Amino acid sequence: MTNLSRRTLLLSLLAATALPAFDQQSWAQQQNSVPTPNPFRYEDVVRRARELAGVPFEAPVSQLPEPLNRLSFDDYRDIRFRTDKALLGGGGGPFRLQLFHLGFLYQRPVTVNVIRDGVPTPVAYQRELFDYGRNKIERPLPVNLGFAGFRLHYPLNDPKVLDELIAFLGASYFRFLGSDQKYGLSARGLAINVEGGEAEEFPHFREFWIEMPKPNDERAIIYALLDSPSVAGAYRFEIYPSKETTLDITATLFPRQPITNVGVAPLTSMYFEGENDRKPSDDFRLELHDSDGLLMQSGAGEWIWRPLRNPAKKTISSFSDNNPRGFGLMQRDRVFEHYQDLEAHYHQRPGYWVEPIGQWGEGWVELVEIPTPDETHDNIVAYWQPSRPYEPGQEVVISYRLRAASAIGAMHPGGKVVNTFQTPPRASGSNAPSDPRHRRFIVDFAGGNLAYYLNAPEQVQLVPSTSVGQITNTFIMPNPHTEGFRAAIDVKLEPGQSTDLRAFLRAGNRALTETWTYPWFVE
Template sequence: MTKVHRSLLLLCALGLSSVQAQQERTQITLDSVAHEAQALIEQPPRQPEALAENLQSLSYDQYRDIRFRPSEALWWNADSKFRVEFFHPGHLFQDQVEIFEASDTHVQEIPFLKNAFDYGNSGYDPGFFKKPKAYSGIRVKYPVNNQDVYDELIVFLGGSYFRAIGAGHNFGLSLRGLAMNTIGEQEDFPRFTKLWLKKPEANSNQLTLFALLEGEKVTGAYRFDVRSQGVTQIDVHTRLFFRAGGAAEVGIAPLTSMFVHGENSNNPNLTDWRPEVHDSDGMLVHANNEWHWFPLENLPGRTIQRLPTAKLRGFGLLQRDRDFKNYKDLEANYQRRPSAWIEPIGKWSTGEIVLYTFGTDTEATDNVTAFWKPDIDANTQDRTEFSYRITLQTKDPAHELAKVLETRVGQRTLDSNASTVIIEFSRPESIGLDEIDRLSVGFEYGGAQAIEAPIIQYNEPEDRIRVFANFKTPQEHPQESPYRMSAQLLREGHQVSERWNYIWKH
């Protein structure tokens, strides 16, 4: 602990700061944070305090040159498997977040300390009057892969964004506390303005933290229980309070990812040397007693897909393709990006899963968002509660159906006026080789014209079941799109595969 830390703690212990002294005697719970969120909803939205200009204007490289000193980490010398490091405000990360350490009986604010950073060649001079009032986020370290190495387990930085990994992962897709008006004209990005870190017990593999969320039309209280045991699980409990019209814009458990191109991309202008570039390659949904797979695609403009859910069991953005040869990128290692699976805790109402994508030509842009939109009164201002579990893992959620492994679309062989789609399903043990000829496929072309009935083939080299379909764009409306297609393998009329859902544009 630095001399500055010790001095601040001593001041609080002597009662020289009545606010901090009161905080020390406070127990932080979801109820106490919700009480603060409810009080804020009665007031106009608070705007973040602007940073000094020399912090706002930092370039990416300059910002990277401001490095946190590991010896200043919270719990660095404590009997805990967790360590917490802090991010300096600046560049794109201009929101300042009040951060506290909490026990079962006490709370202590963690002040901003410029001595916790090495400013290197950043060009930023942390003068007394120019320094920020708070950090911009946190990085939690934990021995995820090796007991002797502290990996970045979970990071909270920017708005309500956070990212996490499990064993063997590189950071990939992002998680968010809340989505607001994502598919509207102007998206709102609520932000976490306070974080409370509860000190874990010795040798515990769980970290609990609380967060206060503030936005233009919403405030909220969050509790996160983070556990790392090979896979990483995060239990989220939230209470939300809306201003007028806010409930109409809300998206619960949002996931944000990137997809530039994959095996299904049909872009003649593609010049990337890598076969595929994406953090996730599809969205999986378990709802209404079915499993649905939505392959991702990088289509021009905005594309919105909706799946009404009477009984949602789970949804997530997955990286199913784990084969390095399909990426060839030794730095990005896209095959190691985590899949994120959301499972409701308790009973959720009816609603719909929304998958929103927009076109991009760079992997630096997250162009995929998935969330659950509940059926609630658009003008409700009552407290609304949700609980769910996020699992970061490599394997898919378990089920016994045939899975969609690949989607390929292109021009039909020797026919420039038609297109071909190939869907590769896994062959589960429940489908014997002698049964493949007896399978049928329910195929919907979404307005496109089928040339003939789709064909089912056994892909012996890869032990897969292939569906092969040819179609044409209606000549009277050649540019009418998108075409919303779906397909599912059937055995005697019963579903034996995930339902494939695809958007195709001419």
């Protein structure tokens, strides 16, 4: 734009000295009739995604130069962006942009653009942007090297300190934080074939555009172009930093081929061990997880809590619905003593809550649980699966709000599940071997209006059900330690059977709590 303006100015000056008065006026009219370029907008990314979907997918084939293509985890961690080189500060806004270097697992370059006054400009790779630590980079790296991703910083916890707010790194993964939160689970732009018979497909963001924030802006706007063998798409992220940072997300998808197994608003987390699913271990920490449950609000308004597990084999649970009101992977247990981890800060990890905007139609929330031998692997995935496949030639528009939730107790006004335990249903004082066909599930409900009924427990009823098998016994009692109630359900299954248990508390015809649900299988 600068060169064009100078060229126009020079031509105008030449015309003023060389042309008669009538021609000067004509020239001025011609110049005034030249349209100015429109500012870059989300519609431009949508257009690019539509065009991209019209051609076959091309996977990147370029290999990173030495030694970037063989960096270890520790080598890669030693490459740091120089904070004094952060971008976006020129606009006077509160956000700062830092970039991630390529290397280690991050072999696919992405293009990062900054939009200033409506004009996008790619950020050029410069060696001076990074401190390489002990890594020896002897040869110059190409100027078109690109980046692995980026992150935005913002004074989230202290007006004088720039904290990491959101990071995009790897495929379509991103993570973001609210105040006093630590990174745990991740979100993704899209998931394809997570639980299907074919290999999972990982769509990736190949290009980003970040609007230069103005001095008083308290939001950041990011556009992204998604690509994969099955689909191309445009994304818009509107980020509002706060105690529970919120993202307003719009995606416009253009399938290249029929997609029967698509995950919308996917979330990825880790669950290794908790009170409902203990593992033989000599670890002093009793619980190890980024999330401990899947929370849902159905289109009919029912709140459902499904505790997470680390199963012996891959397990898929589906919750059919029509126009869901919300779902998310939550870290409900926020008591430090339950984790005793001074480094991982599991008690400060957020939950991510997805709130659909508009009508999502029929489909189901799908939960995939994968066995993991330790806490270093993400093994939990949750997403919305629409009932109708996405077809080529279709333009799919999806909007939702994504929130980094800390105040889990404020999600809904009813009583909530605070503990889930399971044990053999032995008679008091008995040492007889337990029968593997029988299991007792103990559920603590607290919050909502439950404390009101502690002095009148006879008014509270347990409403249990099982899809298969037999409920042989139940009981309920006040729990003054949680200011709620403890319920127990004894279930009998035959070998080879599996069931889905459900239970909630009510008084008369009024539900007092969310619905607890849990699967059980007898080998």
